[in-house]
Amino acid sequence: MNKNKWGFIILGLAIFVIGITFPFWYGKGKSTPPPLLSLDTPAITALTEKRCVEDTAFMRANHMKLLDAWRDEAVREGHRLYTAKNGRTFEKSLTGTCLQCHSNKEQFCDRCHNYVGAKPSCFNCHIIPGEVKQ
């Protein structure tokens, strides 16, 4: 009886260890290719200098922080113009500024958000210009 008990405990521990390490050994050696982000929109094609609000590296790493700051400054402080590091000014607006160039949300925003499992709630309220119901 006593031996039987230890058997159950070890079996239980083994199942637990297998279960908790499952994602590591299951995913080993596999790689998911990073998403291809499309910049092929009419507004971006028309740009002479292909530059977002800030440079690409900064935007890739910090766009969420920038948008959070824009949100608070525009709504709470009423400061609606953003001056970029190179002196250009932009209206702090997701629909009015970001999505005017990146009008292909599905091929740009969504692809990367799905890849990293980010679920931003921006578009619960903010409108995607192409999707407006008439």
Next chain:
Amino acid sequence: MTTNRREFLKIAGASALTLVAPAILCPAWAKENVITPSRALTAQRWGMAVDPSKCRADCTDCITACHAVHNVPNFGNPKDEIKWIWTEPFASVFPAEDHTYQGQSLQKLRMPVLCNHCTNPPCVRVCPTKATFQRPDGIVMMDYHRCIGCRLCMAACPYGARSMNYREPRPFIAKINPDFPTRTKGVVEKCNFCEERLVKGLLPACVEACKEKALVFGDMENTRSAIRRLIESRFNLRRRANLGTNPQIYYIL
């Protein structure tokens, strides 16, 4: 060194010109900015005067304009109704002033009501996340990003000026205005005195839509503003002012 009169005038003239220069040079930059601070309408304290006697019977121009501009949903059900501006009979707007012998003209009058943008707003005081806040120009505004849908503000507001989205509002918006966000399920919403229009130099949508000029919008602190002169010259009431909320919507009666 002594300066003669001629020299002095030259210097004074040149100095005066430098004051005018920014206004002349400004349009060169202004083209690049969608919103220039110079174009925005600003005030020390925004307020509104309502002259209900000018309202045509059954007119809903202000409501239609406001609700179209701000993507206000219509759930088709009075229990879930979302209201930014709406009409109420005299007895509901001024319950303390209503009595049995009140004249028919007043009793039958329906008047537009909206958020009073109180100077001492109870909704701001009770909001646990500071989603509702008061701007320096008096506008009681909502930051929908922070609203957790607790509805304390709805309980605190003595005017019923706040509405809760019990359901996802987007399918119930007749025509979405792409220039203004919608709301989402679980947030409270209310009139924002069209702050998004003021910053572009436009008057509130309801004021602009009113053909009878029954709504007057302006700076209460500016002694020369149209609203201030109107309020000083005509008898007016504010809704439930005895509560101490110091409402900024003035009804001319």
